[in-house]
Amino acid sequence: MFALPFGVTTSRQFARTGSKAGQTAGAQRRLRGGSCQTAAVVVSRGARPRDPARLGTPVARSAADDPVARSAADVSRLAASAEDLAELDARSSCCRACPRLVAWREKVAAQRRRAFATETYWGRPVPGFGDPAARIVVVGLAPAAHGGNRTGRIFTGDRSGDWLFAALYRAGFARQPTSERVDDGQRLDGVRLVAVVRCAPPANKPTPVERDTCRPWLVRELELLPARVLVVLGGFAWQSLPPTLARLGFLIPRPFPSFGHGRSVTIAHPDGRRLHLLASYHPSQQNTFTGKLTEPMLDAIFHRARQLADAE
Numbered sequence: 630m631f632a633l634p635f636g637v638t639t640s641r642q643f644a645r646t647g648s649k650a651g652q653t654a655g656a657q658r659r660l661r662g663g664s665c666q667t668a669a670v671v672v673s674r675g676a677r678p679r680d681p682a683r684l685g686t687p688v689a690r691s692a693a694d695d696p697v698a699r700s701a702a703d704v705s706r707l708a709a710s711a712e713d714l715a716e717l718d719a720r721s722s723c724c725r726a727c728p729r730l731v732a733w734r735e736k737v738a739a740q741r742r743r744a745f746a747t748e749t750y751w752g753r754p755v756p757g758f759g760d761p762a763a764r765i766v767v768v769g770l771a772p773a774a775h776g777g778n779r780t781g782r783i784f785t786g787d788r789s790g791d792w793l794f795a796a797l798y799r800a801g802f803a804r805q806p807t808s809e810r811v812d813d814g815q816r817l818d819g820v821r822l823v824a825v826v827r828c829a830p831p832a833n834k835p836t837p838v839e840r841d842t843c844r845p846w847l848v849r850e851l852e853l854l855p856a857r858v859l860v861v862l863g864g865f866a867w868q869s870l871p872p873t874l875a876r877l878g879f880l881i882p883r884p885f886p887s888f889g890h891g892r893s894v895t896i897a898h899p900d901g902r903r904l905h906l907l908a909s910y911h912p913s914q915q916n917t918f919t920g921k922l923t924e925p926m927l928d929a930i931f932h933r934a935r936q937l938a939d940a941e
């Protein structure tokens with residue numbers, strides 16, 4: 630084990646700290662050596678690397694000795710053997726299994742948007758964020774190119790995230806009404822945010838193969854969480870869940886209900902557990918600007934989610 634700079638820890642060291650996995654500023658780290666370095670070489674070009682120790686919480690999710698998934702088989706193997714959320718976060722953050730998405734996320738990170746030209750983009754898969762003991766899990770589509778792919782935290786630094794975190798704050802799940810950077814002090818209680826696909830896709834559209842390749846990361850995350858309610862944002866995430874939950878042993882109704890805002894379905898596990906799925910329109914600008922999704926509509930979703938979680 631080599632010494633890591635600025636308080637950076639490996640995933641196993643991170644697990645031993647007892648820190649809340651995914652709650653910290655550790656999405657960015659100072660990368661060096663090892664196979665998990667490749668992305669940073671691209672995203673750091675021409676920009677000043679960000680130092681995790683200066684982000685407020687000097688804990689990193691991944692280190693240069695974390696294994697890198699380069700194929701669907703690697704993803705399956707590394708996800709299934711991740712012992713805890715910290716290890717899962719670290720391993721998924723190094724993933725390079727989807728060539729198209731790897732190329733896109735790194736191209737966006739290297740080019741950057743003018744407004745963020747002085748920033749170093751994360752440019753890597755974005756792990757889940759929030760409470761490791763969450764009973765409510767919010768499932769989104771994928772990180773935004775200049776949101777999560779920039780900041781390293783899901784739904785952070787983009788308009789959709791502004792809406793989502795404001796709603797979580799109003800519902801009492803978030804410490805702050807905004808989520809702008811990994812060092813902003815945001816923390817979630819009772820809720821964790823995850824994406825069906827962990828890399829930003831071109832035009833926000835992952836392919837079915839990319840969705841399926843990424844699935845084991847989500848399967849393992851849901852396996853490690855005591856989730857009772859999934860708040861599912863948008864039709865893509867909704868449709869992707871039956872195979873994910875089937876892998877966890879849940880009994881999937883056939884036909885599976887179609888997506889619709891406010892729609893819910895409860896599925897059972899042979900061991901007696903139940904899981905409630907609650908659908909919501911995605912807080913995309915397309916939906917919020919047009920009034921298809923309003924604040925009261927989203928508030929009602931989280932109110933219902935809390936009721937369902939408390940009843941279990």
Ligand code: SF4
Nearest residue numbers: 724726727754828843
């Ligand atoms: S989308 Fe998922 S499986 Fe594909 S490279 Fe990103 S993290 Fe890996």
